[in-house]
Amino acid sequence: MERSDNADSLKTGKTFPDKCDEADKSILYGALVASLSDMGQGLVIIENRRFAYVNQAICAMTGYSEEELLGLETFVPLFHPEERQRVLERHIRRISGEQFDTCYETAFLHRDGLRRIDVEMSVAFLRSPNRHGVVVTVRDISERKQIEEQIRRKNEDLEQLKIGLEKMVRDRMSELEKANKQLIRLNQIKSDFISIVSHELRTPLTSIKSFAEIMLDDLGKHDQETQRRYLSIINSESDRLSRLISDILDLQKIDSGKIDWHDEMINVVEVVRRAVDTFSGAFVEKGLSLSFESAGDCMMTEAAPDRIFQVVANLLSNGLKFTEHGGVEVNIRLVEAPYEGSAEKFIRISVRDTGTGIPQEELSRIFERFYQIDQSQGRKHEGAGLGLSISKDIIDHYRGRITVESVPGSGSIFCVLLPEQEQPRKKLGEVLVELGMLTETELVSALEKQS
Structure with a gap:
């Protein structure tokens, strides 16, 4: 009966009954401490901010020996640096009599100075008339924290x-x-x-x-x-x-x-002049002027002459088609590259007319296939809306640009940029031979197989 009364006292958290002698209390206390250690639960008693008691579970958990922990000047170093100030403040508040939660999570710092040990602590006042401190049970929740993380x-x-x-x-x-x-x-x-x-x-x-x-x-x-x-x-x-x-x-x-380009070194000035001469009669017949001006007699590039002629002819055809008064001016000269960091020169062909012009909202679509500026004009003027689109495809193929600027009622300026070249571009096979990645015999053999 006496043993049962003592067990009930432990369960209810009450002090041992008066009839329990000191020997029994000591036995029950030792059994409680041993049971907590067996369950992996740490138990410490803190008095005057120092450890007054630690069990083996705490030592196993932290890597410290019992002597090392009891020899600390304060309990604070056992805690992780991030937790020390918070734990100390809670301890001071609790000792001063403030009531708040008795169970909370914190972290120890292992003796190796590296490992963080997440723990859950339950704190209670030490129930003794002669001693003033707290009893703390500790449960290692590192594994749970890892799972939660x-x-x-x-x-x-x-x-x-x-x-x-x-x-x-x-x-x-x-x-x-x-x-x-x-x-x-x-x-x-x-x-x-x-x-x-x-x-x-x-x-x-x-x-x-x-x-x-x-x-x-x-x-x-x-x-x-x-x-x-x-x-x-x-x-x-x-x-x-x-x-x-x-x-x-x-x-x-x-x-x-599948288009055949038939590229060769051409004098762009001659190609443009030939296109202007071809259209001169049509301009005279319509009562319009057609002028041609070049900054030089020779500006070379590598391209198919018929394709460059086709581009200029399309621009002249549009100028003739949409101009009722005035005429068309064709100008050709060398300009700097349209982008920074390049020493490359470009041949600029500009075709300026005094025609009806193009509305600003139409400029972004002017090079689209089958696009007509205005359906009524599409019926008034012949054409399927393919010329400018094809011209852009041709100029893009030769790493050039074609642009347009226009003011409705004042005419338009179409500009074509082609890279100037003094000699033909090297073919891939020639480059591979120069780099030593392919012999001339291998190149010839490959070309024969391809053909």
Whole structure:
């Protein structure tokens, strides 16, 4: 019965009954301390800020011996540096009689000075009339903390993954929206293209057929001048039809990468002058001026002469088409590279007209395929909206640029930049031979196999 009463006292946290003699109290106290150690629970008694008692579980937990802990001037060094001030303040407040939570988490610093030991402490007053201090039970929660930290990191990773996936979904949705808008736009372009091309094909065919029928119906009744005029119209409309078909074929070849460039060293001045001479008669016939000025007689680059001629011809054709008064000025000169850090020179070809000009909102789309500035103008002026697009593809191929500036009602300036070259660009095979990565025999063999 006496043993049971003492056990009940321990469970209720009350002091041992008076009838329990000192020997029994000592036995029960030792059993309690041993049980806590067996369970891995630390037990310390702190009096006057010093350890008055430590059990073996505390020593095993911290790496200190019992003598080392009892010999400390204060209990504070056992705690992790980040926790020392907080633990000391709580101890002072508790000793002074302030009531607050008796169980809290903190951390010890292992004797090796490196390891942090997360612990949960339960603090109670030392129940003794002759001693003033606290009894502290300690439980190592490092493993739990590690698991919690792993869970926290996993949750952070999951949150980041969630954020990343949400961003990917948003980006993908944005891409799909753009792609959908692009498809709608391309569908509209296709519809416009079919409408424009069918008109451009039908118009010259109608003219050719009509004048051919007139001549056949009244064969021998027309004078020579009338026949010449009819044949001239048929010839002009045939050229127009041929240009449209050539543009469509060029577009298909550029898109498929099957266009033959036939590059060679060319004098750009001569090519531009030839294009100007070709169009001079058409400008005179329309009552417009066409001037050409060059800063030099020779400006070389490597390109297909027919393709550069095609670009200049497209620009002159547009100038002729959209200019009613005044004329077109063509200028060619050398300029610095359009980007910093390059010593490369560029050949600048500018075509300035005094035509209707281009609205600012249309400038960004002027080089798009099948694009017409205005549908009414598209019907007033011949063309399928391919010339400028093809011209840009050609200039891009030669590492150049084509730009436009315009003021509605005052005309436009188209500028073409081509890199100046004094000698042909070396082919990849030649470079590999020079670097010693390929022999001439191997190069010839490879080219033969390719052909």
